[in-house]
Amino acid sequence: MRYLVTGGAGFVGSHVVLALLDAGHTVAVLDNFSTGHHDAVPVGVQVHDIDLIDYKATARIVAQESWDAVLHFAALSLVGASMQDPFFYLRQNYLTSMNLIQACVDHGVKKFVFSSTAALFGGPERSTPIAETALIQPSSPYGESKFMIERVLHWADQIYGLKSACLRYFNAAGADHKGRAGEDHRPETHLIPRAIDAVLDRGPALKLFGLDYPTRDGSCVRDYIHVTDLAEAHIRILDYINARSVVYNLGNGHGYSNLEVIQSVERVSGRKVPWEPAERRQGDSATLVADSTTLRRETGWLPRWGELDKIVETAFIWRQNNAGGYKA
Template sequence: MRYLVTGGAGYIGSHIVLALLDAGHEVEIIDNLSTGHRKAVPSAARLHEVDLRDGAALASIFGAHQWDGVFHLAALSIVGESMRDPLHYLEHNFTSSLNLIRSCTQHGVRKMVFSSTAALFGGPDRHGAITEDAAIIPGSAYGESKFFIERTLHWADQVHGLRSACLRYFNAAGADPDGRAGEDHKPETHLIPLALDAMLHRRPALQIFGTDYETPDGTCIRDYTHVSDIAAAHICVLDVLDQRSVAYNLGTGTGHSNLDVLKSIARVSGRDVPWHAAERRAGDPSGLVADATSFTRDTGWTPRYAAIDQIIATALAWRARHPDGYGDAARQIDAASVMRR
């Protein structure tokens, strides 16, 4: 099969590209490299360095082949940034997705898998794992932009027969277990790479935002899902699209508090993470955990790397080999010196 991956030079996209290539598919990538990395693109995949808002460039890529499906990851995705400039986020994510969806309908593409998000479920604090029936109340312009796109995909199916799977990931984490790809966001906003860098003394002590939530240890709880498990889920869902369009919450169903993550890093590395308490951030829910029962039932997917220590071990191995991400592979840290196992 021949697939297009938008955002395939980014963190999650690069792992999906690897999963597709491992499964024997042909892969081409559309990425403007605004937050992605040329070095994250394997030699077996072709990169089109193109912005999705460039309609003419899309027409040429879509016209060149018959595509069996599109995986759509390209987006601006930093929640806080989206609240500083909400109109920019809404415009960028919506117009780039609209261009892509229109290209799919014009060129007879039948399947799209779309990167949606737990940020659809903002609003009041929720207790327990979140099912697909939960009310959608985006707590940010970023989450709202993803909801716009889910609704656009609904109409693209109704009118044009473009089947779509909206996969609402919770917190992607970890790195390719074979060390071929990993996380490199600049600026980094995710807890695990920030905590690893604090542990490695590559940045100051980690700030934990809020220690007075109504959770067992007072810190926020999130569902960390291994990025390679998220990648595998994208391939599992393709068969469901032969029948109908779907939207699923995707996660392990287990929540870990910020302090649980720091304890896991200490277990895996043998070193403590220096941290200090900071004020709560506006709009951070105390808990976000996915109920992925529907997804597992319909696709047979289960996470291979569900244990938090496995996730941390792969993230640490990547960080130790690539201290500056894709920018500098030369200055490696001796992984054995920071990994207990």
């Protein structure tokens, strides 16, 4: 099969590219490299340095090949930044995705996989674990932008027949177990790599945002899914959207607190993580844990790297071996 992956130079996108290549498919990457890295794209993969905000350029790439599916990972993704500049986040994520979806419709693409988010469920009125039927109540413009795109895909199916999978990720983490890819955001805002940098003396003490949440130890609880497990779920899901569109929550179903993540980094590294408490961040929810029952039942997918220490270990090894992150 031939697949176009937008944001394929980013953290999740690059791991999905590897999974597709490992499965024997042909892959091309579309990325504007605003946050992605050239070195994250495997050698030999065709790269289109295009910004999705440019519809004509986007449509030209979509029209170049007969793509069996388009997988869309390109987006602004920081909750805190979206609270500081909401209109930019809403506009950018919505318009770039609109351009891509329209180009797919205009040029005969039949299947579309969308990187959505658990931030759709950020509000307080929900139970845990969170099922796909839970109340959509984004607590940030970032989450709101993803829901807007899900609705566009709904109508693209209803009117034009574009079948889609909206995959509501919980916390992607870890690194390729073969060392081919890892997590490298600049600046880095995710807890596991920040804790690893702190323990390796590559940055300041870790700031832990909020210790007064209604959780077992006062820190936020999150469902961490290994990025390789997440990538493998995409391979299975591609076979399930030939006749219908689907919406799946994608997580392990286990919640770990921020303090438990710190303890895991300490076990893996054998060192103490220097950290200090800080005020809560706007837009952060106390607990986000997935109910992925539907995904598992319908596709047979099961996470292979579900234990927190395994997730942290792969992240630690990659970050230890790539002190400066990607070169480009």
